[in-house]
Amino acid sequence: MAPRALWKGQLRLSLVSIPVEIYSARNSGARVSFRQIHGPSGKPVRYQKTVEGVGPVDSADILKGYETDKGEYILLDPDEIDAIKLDTKKTLELVQFVESSEIAPIWFDRPYYVVPTDELAEDAYRVVRDALRKTRKCGLGQLTMRGREHLCAIRPCGDGLLMETLHYKEDLRAADPMFSGIADAASDDELLEVATQLIEKKTAPFDATAFEDHYASALQDLIDRKRRSRKTPRAKADDKDKGGEGENVVDLMDALKKSLKDSQGGARRKKAS
Structure with a gap:
């Protein structure tokens, strides 16, 4: 199945706008996934939201609760949260x-491929x-995507561009408390x-194909063997369980030169003041 663009819009560098599409670089279907099955009946296990002393509850009655340091919950209606979600802007500047x-590396979160939408966009891209x-x-x-604003880094990747979302400062724990117990002493x-020589000896260009996920391979082998065996218990799966157009870059050189001129003019004005 062809990948689906997660975002369409403009990649902008000053006055230059490039129509692009963004795709996830992660292959979510590469790993084996399971459903929980009730052994005696062979039916999928479903999750039901319940409240202690009340029992099953309707989704419409569920609110969001923010727990405070006083041991209480600040209750928010889902509509209130939806109201502050950001509109998906069509520009990544x-x-x-x-x-x-x-x-x-600790700042990087998820990788995405940035692709020009058509041949007219390729020159600027x-x-x-x-x-x-x-x-x-x-x-x-x-970049605003799915109601949230993401900090992004764009860099070359092969023949194209890679976008990686970055964590905000508040998302990461400080490293100092984790490492403060390590004695501050020089190595022998x-x-x-010896350690340096060992590292140099084992240094080589990075090649991801040289590494294998042995657990994933063993798991797939187990599934294949179970599939071939007539003794393997099976459960029948029901069908219900299966689960922007932008501007063309007319004159790239003029746009780049004007952007550079405007930038230099702003710098001279600041210096003069």
């Missing part, structure tokens, strides 16, 4: 550029890709030399 190596590659920079911006010189 690159507002800042940083060295690609400057962002530590390639210029942005090659400029990022030449400067070894990645572009930062914010001889041991450090």
Whole structure:
């Protein structure tokens, strides 16, 4: 099945707007997934929302509860939360550029492919890709998707562009409390030399195909063997259980030159003041 675009809009660099589509880079169907089955009846297990002393409840009666440090819940209606969700903006503007190596791995969340929507967008798309590659920079911006605003980094990836959502500062725990118990002492010189030589000896270009998920392979092998065996218990699955168009870039060179001129003019005005 062809992948479905999660977002369509404009990738903007100053006055240059590039129509793009964004796709998840993760293959969610690659791993084995299970349904819980009731052994005696062979029917799928369903989850029912219940309240102690009340029993099953209707979804329409469920509110969101924020627990405070006083041991009470601040109750919010789902409609109140929906009301503050952001409209999906159709523009991802690159507002800042940083060295690609400057962002530590801990900040990265999810990867997405950024693809030009048509041939007319490819020229501008390639210029942005090659400029990022030449400067070894990645572009930062914010993207609204599914009602939430995501901090994003854009950088070259093969022939295209990769977008990675980043965590906000509040999303991550401080590292200092975790590492504060480690003694601040220098490593033994001889041991450090041996460890360094071992690392150098085992250094090689990264190749993901050299690593295998042995658990996933063993699990798939188990399923295949069980499928071939007539002794394997089976349960019948019911059918009910199965579960923007943007502007064309007319004159890319003029737009880039005007963007650069405006940027330099703003810098001179600030200096003069």
